[in-house]
Amino acid sequence: MEFGALIKFYRTQRGMTQTELAKGICSVPHLSKIENNSKEANEATVSLLLSRLHINFKEIEEKEELIHNLLQQLGEKINFYLKDKADEVYQKLQEIEDIIPFSTYIHLYELYKYRYLLFRGLLDEAELQKDLLFKQKKNFSQHEEYLFSYFNAVCLIMKGHYKAADEILEALYNDPSNERSNADFFYHRAFVKGSLEQSGHAIHFGKVALQLFMNEHNFFRILHTLMMLGINYTHSNIYEEAEDSFRHLIRNAELLNEEKLLPQIYHNMGFLQNKRNKPKDALDYYEKSLALQPIKNQHYLVTLYSIGEIQYSLNEVAKAKESFQVVSSLAKDLGIKKYRLLADFYLFHIISPDKAFKYLEAKVIPHLEGTKEHKNDLTRFYKMLSDFFRQQGSYLEAVNYLNKII
Incomplete structure (x- = not known):
């Protein structure tokens, strides 16, 4: 605990002069040095000064330990994805926030506050906290520097800036002085690699994260990691592993009654079945997903669009038309x-x-290319256009779109 700053804070708060506080305990110059931390005071002097300020020395030491324990708990609740519990711990930290600046955990508290704001999706507040931390960066310990860089990568992930996040995580991973056993770190590495369409790397880091989460018995994060692995196995055409991941996910999510996660699992299983040329199975999973989703959101929109595509491929034109009309209206x-x-x-x-x-050539393709959509989506539409032009006898245009695929 930084007792000098603490003594000055409470002396000022109580409207006492240095002379009044120091009387009978130490000289005024000595108190001034204590308050400015230019001279260490012995425990007896500090205890007497705190006593005159009606502050219990032992209680202050206990609060220092409490801050340490609460910060550990906050990190743990975030790692285990326990939102309500994280809120409770954060509230307890806020209740003693006036003491924290005088503790040895001031920077660690501000860093975990940053992580908490990110965890709760409060990006605007997190950006302000990031700016505050950047000004304090020169005073960070090595561990605190690592946390600041790592949390900045998490912030970039949440904003969709995957390449920038990947560069930070790569640098942290390659620095031997940094910790390597954090499951959340490997999860974020895998997530970024998957978002950058580097499925092989995503699977590698995802497996590491999965094992570490299993070692912790961290059930929620095991589900999240299995979802990510299933998606990347699908994109890598490793279908049996993907199906095993999703079936394991469905079984556990149903047992845990994970209503928020189940629609995503069903949707991704539907996508996998469609890739395996099992449209009716895919349709069944997509419809299960749709039934669990609120109507006016992007996830509902994506699932309904996927249903419409399958209905169209099965020549169920009337149903497909109805689905696409709803998608068009909702997307607008x-x-x-x-x-x-x-x-x-x-x-x-x-x-x-x-x-x-x-319309596909004039409107859809330019939009998909401009927004750098997933390559699989573009490849499918390039092939559709190539086939169309070939059937029309426009071979130059057909070859042009084939070249785009290559």
């Missing part, structure tokens, strides 16, 4: 241009394939 309400364009493409295709492919 939510301001999600991609799915409005895609739904309108299929709606045009029902009426006139020629008109639909002109």
